Amino acid sequence: MSVGFVMLVHEALNRAEQVARHWSRKGCPVVIHVDKRVTRADYTAFVKSLSDLDNILFSTRHRCEWGTWSLVEASITATRLMLKSFADVRHVYLASGSCLPLRPVEELIAYLQERPQTNFIESVTTEDVPWTVGGLDAERFTLRFPFSWKRHRRLFDGYVNLQRKVGFKRRIPPGLVPHMGSQWWCLTRQTLTAIFDDPDFDEYVRYFRRVWIPDESYFQTMVRLYSANIESRSLTLSKFDFQGKPHIFYDDHMQLLRRSDCFVARKIWPHADKLYDGFLSDSANIMTGAEPNPGKIDRIFSKAVERRTKGRPGLYMQSRFPNQDWENGKTSAQYSVFQGFAELFEDFETWLGRVVGARVHGHLFGEDRVGFSGGVEVFSGALTDNAAIRDYNPRAFFTNLIWNTRGERQCFQFGPADNQAINWFMATDPNAQISVISGAWAVPLFHSNKDFSEIRKEAARLQKIESELLNILRSPYAKARVRVWSMADFVEAPMEPLQTIIDEIGARSAHRLTAAPRMVSLDGFGQFLQNLKNQGMHPHLMGDFPTGVAGVQNRPEPGKPYLVK
Amino acid sequence: MGAVSSYQLRLQRKRWRIRALRKRRELSEVVNRTDKIAPKDILVFSTLRNERVRLPYFLRYYREMGVEHFLIVDNGSDDGSAEYLRAQKDVSLWSTVRSYKRARFGVDWLNWLQRKYGHGHWCLVVDPDEFLVYPFCDTRPLRALTDWLDASSIRSFGAMLLDMYPKGPLGAQPYREGQDPFEIACWFDSGNYMIQKNRQFGNLWIQGGPRARAFFPDKPERSPALNKIPLVKWHRNYTYVSSTHMLLPRGLNLVYDEWGGEKASGCLLHAKFLDTFSAKAEEELRRGQHYANSHEYKAYDARIKQDPDLWCKWSEKYINWRQLEILGLMSKGNWA
Numbered sequence: 004m005s006v007g008f009v010m011l012v013h014e015a016l017n018r019a020e021q022v023a024r025h026w027s028r029k030g031c032p033v034v035i036h037v038d039k040r041v042t043r044a045d046y047t048a049f050v051k052s053l054s055d056l057d058n059i060l061f062s063t064r065h066r067c068e069w070g071t072w073s074l075v076e077a078s079i080t081a082t083r084l085m086l087k088s089f090a091d092v093r094h095v096y097l098a099s100g101s102c103l104p105l106r107p108v109e110e111l112i113a114y115l116q117e118r119p120q121t122n123f124i125e126s127v128t129t130e131d132v133p134w135t136v137g138g139l140d141a142e143r144f145t146l147r148f149p150f151s152w153k154r155h156r157r158l159f160d161g162y163v164n165l166q167r168k169v170g171f172k173r174r175i176p177p178g179l180v181p182h183m184g185s186q187w188w189c190l191t192r193q194t195l196t197a198i199f200d201d202p203d204f205d206e207y208v209r210y211f212r213r214v215w216i217p218d219e220s221y222f223q224t225m226v227r228l229y230s231a232n233i234e235s236r237s238l239t240l241s242k243f244d245f246q247g248k249p250h251i252f253y254d255d256h257m258q259l260l261r262r263s264d265c266f267v268a269r270k271i272w273p274h275a276d277k278l279y280d281g282f283l284s285d286s287a288n289i290m291t292g293a294e295p296n297p298g299k300i301d302r303i304f305s306k307a308v309e310r311r312t313k314g315r316p317g318l319y320m321q322s323r324f325p326n327q328d329w330e331n332g333k334t335s336a337q338y339s340v341f342q343g344f345a346e347l348f349e350d351f352e353t354w355l356g357r358v359v360g361a362r363v364h365g366h367l368f369g370e371d372r373v374g375f376s377g378g379v380e381v382f383s384g385a386l387t388d389n390a391a392i393r394d395y396n397p398r399a400f401f402t403n404l405i406w407n408t409r410g411e412r413q414c415f416q417f418g419p420a421d422n423q424a425i426n427w428f429m430a431t432d433p434n435a436q437i438s439v440i441s442g443a444w445a446v447p448l449f450h451s452n453k454d455f456s457e458i459r460k461e462a463a464r465l466q467k468i469e470s471e472l473l474n475i476l477r478s479p480y481a482k483a484r485v486r487v488w489s490m491a492d493f494v495e496a497p498m499e500p501l502q503t504i505i506d507e508i509g510a511r512s513a514h515r516l517t518a519a520p521r522m523v524s525l526d527g528f529g530q531f532l533q534n535l536k537n538q539g540m541h542p543h544l545m546g547d548f549p550t551g552v553a554g555v556q557n558r559p560e561p562g563k564p565y566l567v568k
Numbered sequence: 569m570g571a572v573s574s575y576q577l578r579l580q581r582k583r584w585r586i587r588a589l590r591k592r593r594e595l596s597e598v599v600n601r602t603d604k605i606a607p608k609d610i611l612v613f614s615t616l617r618n619e620r621v622r623l624p625y626f627l628r629y630y631r632e633m634g635v636e637h638f639l640i641v642d643n644g645s646d647d648g649s650a651e652y653l654r655a656q657k658d659v660s661l662w663s664t665v666r667s668y669k670r671a672r673f674g675v676d677w678l679n680w681l682q683r684k685y686g687h688g689h690w691c692l693v694v695d696p697d698e699f700l701v702y703p704f705c706d707t708r709p710l711r712a713l714t715d716w717l718d719a720s721s722i723r724s725f726g727a728m729l730l731d732m733y734p735k736g737p738l739g740a741q742p743y744r745e746g747q748d749p750f751e752i753a754c755w756f757d758s759g760n761y762m763i764q765k766n767r768q769f770g771n772l773w774i775q776g777g778p779r780a781r782a783f784f785p786d787k788p789e790r791s792p793a794l795n796k797i798p799l800v801k802w803h804r805n806y807t808y809v810s811s812t813h814m815l816l817p818r819g820l821n822l823v824y825d826e827w828g829g830e831k832a833s834g835c836l837l838h839a840k841f842l843d844t845f846s847a848k849a850e851e852e853l854r855r856g857q858h859y860a861n862s863h864e865y866k867a868y869d870a871r872i873k874q875d876p877d878l879w880c881k882w883s884e885k886y887i888n889w890r891q892l893e894i895l896g897l898m899s900k901g902n903w904a
Binding site for chain 1: 704707708709711712715716719720726727728757758759760761762763764765772774776778780781784785786787788789795823824825826827828829830831832833880881882883884896897898899900901902903904
C-alpha cells in the first residue's frame with residue numbers, strides 16, 4: 004500500500020523530471036500529464052530522460068487552458084491510468100510540475116498509512132469562500148462561460164453581466180452541493196473509483212464542463228457525494244495572492260519551508276537551485292513526524308497581500324500615490340496643531356514639550372522659514388527649513404515630516420500669518436488634533452510698535468484668514484478633532500481647555516496639570532480692540548473683551564510664575 | 569482621458585518612433601554581438617561619454633545581477649571607454665559624435681536600439697552611474713523579478729533615482745577603478761521627496777533629495793526629476809518620451825497604485841557625486857549638452873565651488889534594500 008503521484012506538467016520540464024525521479028526512486032509510482040502545448044521535441048526528450056524508471060508512466064496529453072475543464076480532464080485521465088496500472092496504490096496525490104516535496108516520502112507514506120480512509124481535499128461551500136477572483140463564487144456554477152477569461156476578458160465580463168441581467172441560471176444536477184477549494188488534493192482509491200464508476204459520471208462531467216474553473220470545484224464537490232471521511236485541507240502548501248495567482252517560493256524561503264512541516268509546496272521558482280538541491284538530496288531525510296504547520300508562511304504572504312492592497316498609511320512614494328480619499332490614512336500618525344497658544348503664553352513651546360514629552364515645533368508653515376523644533380536648519384529625513392521648497396509642495400513637506408518622525412508625536416504652532424495651503428488637508432485628516440484660540444493673533448500686534456494704520460490693516464487681513472480656517476474646520480467634511488475657543492473665553496479659564504488637550508495627547512504624566520504656562524500681559528488689550536473698532540474695523544474673533552478692565556482678573560500676580568490650582 | 573488626447577498621445581508616440589528611425593543614421597556600429605542574445609535574455613541599454621573609470625564596476629554589478637547583454641552607445645569618449653567596451657564579450661557597441669542634446673539626451677538613439685534588439689526582452693535602461701536595487705536583490709537574481717513580473721502581467725517596473733553622496737567634500741575620497749562607488753558615496757536623503765502627478769502622461773513626477781536641498785533651494789521647481797521606469801518588457805511599439813522618466817503608451821507609466829496599496833518598486837542608486845563630479849560638471853557646462861540649457865550643471869557649479877559637502881546631520885547611511893523599504897522609498901508590493 005503506498006501513495007502514487009499524478010503530476011500535471013506544462014513548463015520547467017527539467018525540474019519536473021527531478022521531482023518525478025525523486026518520488027519514483029522512493030518507490031512511489033508517478034503518472035505524468037504533459038500539456039499538449041509543450042512541443043513534441045521537448046516532450047520526447049522529457050519522456051526519454053525518465054525512461055530508465057519503470058514506475059513512471061505518461062498519460063494521454065490534453066491541451067490545457069487555465070480556468071477550463073481541460074485541467075480536470077487531464078487529471079482524470081492520469082488518475083485513471085494510475086489506478087489501473089498500479090494496483091497497490093491506495094492514495095493518489097495530485098501535484099504539479101512546480102511542486103517540491105519538503106519532507107521525506109517515507110513520512111508522507113507513514114502519515115497516510117495512519118489515515119488509510121482519509122481524503123485530503125480542501126472542500127468548502129461557496130458561501131464560505133473568501134478568495135474568489137472577480138467576485139464569481141456561487142455564479143461559477145449557475146452561469147455559462149463560453150469565452151476565455153485570459154484572452155477575451157471583455158466578452159467574458161460582458162456575457163456574465165448579460166446573464167445576470169436576463170436572470171439566466173443553469174440547473175445544478177440534483178444531489179450536488181457545490182464546493183470549492185485548492186485544486187491540489189490527495190484522495191483514496193475508494194473515493195476516486197466511486198467517482199469514476201458512478202452511473203451518472205457522464206452527466207456530472209457534462210455539467211462541470213461548463214463550470215468556471217472546474218479544477219477548483221469538480222473533485223471538491225464530487226468527493227462530498229461518496230465519502231464522509233474528508234479532511235478539508237490540502238497537503239500541498241500553496242498560497243495565493245489577491246489576484247488569485249500563486250505565490251512563488253525562492254531560495255531565501257528555505258528555512259521558512261523547512262519549518263512549515265508541510266509535505267509538498269508549490270509553486271517553486273524553477274531557478275531556485277538551493278531549494279531543489281536541498282529538499283531533493285538524501286541528507287534532507289530528517290524525520291520530524293510533525294503535523295504540517297503553514298502558519299508562519301501564511302502570515303508572511305497575507306502581509307504581502309495587505310501591503311499590496313492597503314499599503315502603509317500616510318506613505319506617499321513612487322509606487323503608492325493614492326487618489327484623494329483612498330489614502331487609508333492621510334498621514335501616518337497623530338499630530339497636534341496649536342493656533343494662538345504661542346501668542347497668548349510666554350514660552351508655550353517649552354512648556355508643552357515638558358508636559359507632553361512630544362516634539363514641539365514653532366510655526367512649521369511660517370512665512371519666511373520652517374520653524375523646526377529648536378530652530379534647526381535641517382530636520383528628520385533631511386527636510387530643510389527653506390520656505391521656498393516647503394511652499395513648492397506643502398502637502399509633500401507635511402506628510403514627509405509626519406512619516407519621517409513615526410513613533411514621536413509632532414506638535415506645531417499655526418497661525419493666520421502662515422502658509423494656509425494645507426488647511427483642508429489637515430481639517431479632513433482624522434489624525435489631526437487642531438486647537439484654536441481665535442483672535443489671539445491680535446496679541447503680537449497689540450505688543451508691536453507699528454503705526455496704528457498698519458496694525459489695523461494687518462489685523463483685518465489676519466482676521467479674514469482665520470475666519471476662513473474656522474469655516475473649513477466647521478465644515479461637515481472636517482474629520483480632525485477640532486476645538487475652538489474665542490480668546491475671551493479661553494483667557495477666562497485656561498486650565499480646563501489645556502487639560503483636555505493634554506489628556507487627549509496622552510501625556511507622560513497622568514496626573515492633573517499643576518502649572519499653566521505664563522500668560523503674556525494683556526493690560527490694555529480691551530482698549531486696543533476698542534481702538535480697532537473706532538478705526539472702523541470689527542475684531543470679532545476674540546469674543547467679548549471688556550474695554551476698560553485691565554486684561555483678565557485671574558492672571559497670576561507678577562513675580563509668581565505659575566498658577567497653582 | 570478622452571479620445572482626442574488619447575489620439576494625440578498616439579501621434580506623439582509615432583513621432584518619437586519616426587525620430588528614432590531618423591536618428592539611427594547617426595549611430596555607427598563598432599561591434600555588434602547581438603546575434604548572441606538568446607530569446608529570454610535580460611538586456612541593458614546605456615548611453616555614455618568618458619566613463620572609463622566607472623565601467624568595470626558597472627558591468628560587473630549588472631552581470632552578477634543576471635544581465636546577459638549590454639547595448640551601449642558611446643557619445644564621443646576620448647578616455648578609452650570605447651576600447652574597453654569593445655573588448656567585452658557581452659557588449660555591443662555603437663558610437664556617435666553627434667549632438668547628445670539633439671538626440672534628446674540619448675533617448676532617440678536608445679529608442680532605436682531597443683526597437684531593433686529589445687523587442688520581447690526585459691530591457692533595463694540605465695546610465696553608468698545608476699545601480700538598480702530591487703526587493704530581495706541580495707538573494708534573488710533579476711530573472712526572479714522579471715519572471716514574477718511576467719507571471720503578474722506587469723510590463724514595467726519603477727525605480728526612483730536615489731542620489732548618493734559622501735560625507736565631506738566630494739573630492740576627498742578619490743574613486744578607484746573597479747571599486748564599489750557606495751563605499752564612498754554611502755549617504756542619502758531619506759524623506760524629503762515631493763511627488764506630483766503628471767496628468768498628461770499618467771506618471772508621477774518626483775523631485776527632492778540632496779539636489780533640491782543643496783542646489784535649488786530658491787527654485788525647487790527646477791530641481792531634477794527623480795522618477796524613473798528603467799525596467800520594461802519591451803515591445804517595438806513602445807517609446808521613452810523623456811529620459812527614462814516616462815514612456816508611451818501611457819499605461820506603462822502606471823507603476824504606482826492609486827487606491828491605497830503599494831506596488832513593487834526599486835531604487836536606482838545614483839553614484840553621481842564622487843570626486844569625478846566637479847570635472848564632469850565643468851565639462852558638461854562647457855559642452856552645454858544637457859537638459860534645459862544645462863541649468864542643472866550651472867547650479868552645481870556655483871554650489872560646488874563654495875560648499876561641496878552635501879552631507880547633513882539627518883543623512884541616512886545606506887545599508888541594504890530592506891532599509892530603503894522600511895523608510896518607504898521602495899516597496900516589496902505583494903512579492904514575498
